[in-house]
Amino acid sequence: MTGSERGQALPVAVEHARRWLDSLEDRPVPPQAQVEELVERLGAKLPDGPQDPAAVVEHLASALEPGLTAMPSGRFYGMVIGGSHPAALAADWLTSAWDQNAGLARLTPAATATEQVAAAWLLDLLGLPSQSAVGFVTGGTMANFTGLAAGRDEVLRRVGWDVAIRGLAGSPGVRVVVGQERHDTVDLALRYLGLGAPEAVEADAEGRLVVADLERTLSARELPTVVCLQAGNVHSGGYDPFAEAIDVAHRHGAWVHVDGAFGLFAAAAPAYRHLTAGAESADSWATDAHKTLNVPYDCGIAIVRDPAAVKAAMGMHGDYLIHDEAGDPFEKVPELSRRARSIPVYAVLAALGRQGVADLVERMAGHAAAFARGAAELPGVELLNDVVFTQVCMRFGSDERTRAVVERLLADGEAWMSGSTWHGRAVLRISVSNWSTTESDVRRSLRALQRAAEGV
Numbered sequence: 001m002t003g004s005e006r007g008q009a010l011p012v013a014v015e016h017a018r019r020w021l022d023s024l025e026d027r028p029v030p031p032q033a034q035v036e037e038l039v040e041r042l043g044a045k046l047p048d049g050p051q052d053p054a055a056v057v058e059h060l061a062s063a064l065e066p067g068l069t070a071m072p073s074g075r076f077y078g079m080v081i082g083g084s085h086p087a088a089l090a091a092d093w094l095t096s097a098w099d100q101n102a103g104l105a106r107l108t109p110a111a112t113a114t115e116q117v118a119a120a121w122l123l124d125l126l127g128l129p130s131q132s133a134v135g136f137v138t139g140g141t142m143a144n145f146t147g148l149a150a151g152r153d154e155v156l157r158r159v160g161w162d163v164a165i166r167g168l169a170g171s172p173g174v175r176v177v178v179g180q181e182r183h184d185t186v187d188l189a190l191r192y193l194g195l196g197a198p199e200a201v202e203a204d205a206e207g208r209l210v211v212a213d214l215e216r217t218l219s220a221r222e223l224p225t226v227v228c229l230q231a232g233n234v235h236s237g238g239y240d241p242f243a244e245a246i247d248v249a250h251r252h253g254a255w256v257h258v259d260g261a262f263g264l265f266a267a268a269a270p271a272y273r274h275l276t277a278g279a280e281s282a283d284s285w286a287t288d289a290h291k292t293l294n295v296p297y298d299c300g301i302a303i304v305r306d307p308a309a310v311k312a313a314m315g316m317h318g319d320y321l322i323h324d325e326a327g328d329p330f331e332k333v334p335e336l337s338r339r340a341r342s343i344p345v346y347a348v349l350a351a352l353g354r355q356g357v358a359d360l361v362e363r364m365a366g367h368a369a370a371f372a373r374g375a376a377e378l379p380g381v382e383l384l385n386d387v388v389f390t391q392v393c394m395r396f397g398s399d400e401r402t403r404a405v406v407e408r409l410l411a412d413g414e415a416w417m418s419g420s421t422w423h424g425r426a427v428l429r430i431s432v433s434n435w436s437t438t439e440s441d442v443r444r445s446l447r448a449l450q451r452a453a454e455g456v
């Protein structure tokens with residue numbers, strides 16, 4: 001097969017990708033077709049024989065187009081969803097074309113070198129210890145899983161229990177202590193790790209862990225302990241008080257993990273760095289490149305201060321594998337085979353530079369503040385959080401009216417904001433996480449919110 005035969009479907013993909021990207025400025029943000037219709041458009045019957053690859057891609061792109069949500073649009077503020085920076089998007093295409101299995105250093109010097117450079121740049125930007133191990137995983141959930149796995153094994157090792165050999169059954173046990181408002185996926189990661197539900201300590205009105213309650217909880221009994229803190233609450237954007245909480249946790253011999261899926265990047269912006277102050281003293285950290293850093297899905301980052309601790313949890317040996325004595329990328333993550341996720345991360349960091357990353361973070365947080373100011377003028381609105389970073393949370397009177405505003409806003413199509421429940425009450429959340437959001441997007445979205453609020 002020749003090179004041009006291998007790439008025969010690419011021009012079709014380029015054409016459709018261009019059309020999609022060009023449509024983002026004006027297309028409705030919500031999808032225009034639902035699953036049933038799309039299944040029909042795709043064709044439910046498996047073809048009997050081969051089809052032309054370019055024709056398949058043409059059909060796929062045309063069939064799915066109405067079912068796409070404009071998540072990379074500057075007016076998508078749902079969940080915590082970043083866009084794709086142009087450099088990261090193009091680098092991601094190359095990552096697919098190059099098709100490197102990034103697990104082994106000697107198998108792919110290119111991916112390994114990129115991982116080393118991207119890792120060093122990330123540690124520098126985030127103000128974290130330069131010798132830390134950096135693993136590229138699927139997302140925040142698995143980044144938390146990785147840091148918590150290293151912590152679980154290490155606190156048991158300190159009491160003479162080797163999880164790798166003996167498993168968890170019969171072990172002294174590990175208690176995991178979290179704030180009341182940790183992200184739900186932390187509990188999921190703990191389930192995967194066989195640790196069950198964590199012990200939750202009080203959180204304040206902004207969802208930040210209360211240190212006095214952490215101290216009380218840890219003093220109640222001594223066990224191998226992992227404490228999981230949070231940089232960026234999905235409702236308020238609030239940050240746990242790291243310096244005090246980590247000091248307390250370390251005095252009790254705990255491993256401290258920080259879930260900073262979107263919020264850890266505040267450390268890269270001088271105007272917001274105070275939010276993460278003290279977090280650098282933790283033992284492990286999780287963040288997502290597919291959120292604040294705006295690389296395409298999927299890309300989470302697991303950082304562990306002591307490379308030996310994560311290697312003990314994730315490392316293995318295979319006789320047929322070409323191991324590198326200096327260490328292999330797979331020793332920092334749960335998977336062996338995986339995509340070279342560091343390549344788009346390198347691209348966006350190189351394209352933005354230190355100042356560009358700071359500007360990106362400051363622009364997103366600035367738009368969130370503009371949303372808070374604009375929303376405050378809408379009739380019947382109640383702002384619920386102190387807008388310290390990129391998240392804004394509000395209510396429109398009763399639960400019923402708030403849900404109706406969210407529904408009406410989504411039906412309007414101009415912008416996407418999520419409904420949620422916070423402190424037992426229905427809320428509307430705005431998460432500004434996209435590099436391409438402009439002041440004009442914020443104005444357009446506020447007008448849409450006003451139309452929705454006035455319409456119910």
Ligand SMILES: Cc1ncc(COP(=O)(O)O)c(C=O)c1O
Nearest residue numbers: 080139140141183185259261288
């Ligand atoms: C604070 C926090 N932790 C963890 C996650 C899970 O990340 P992912 O969806 O990338 O697995 C999220 C997702 O929004 C988050 O905001």
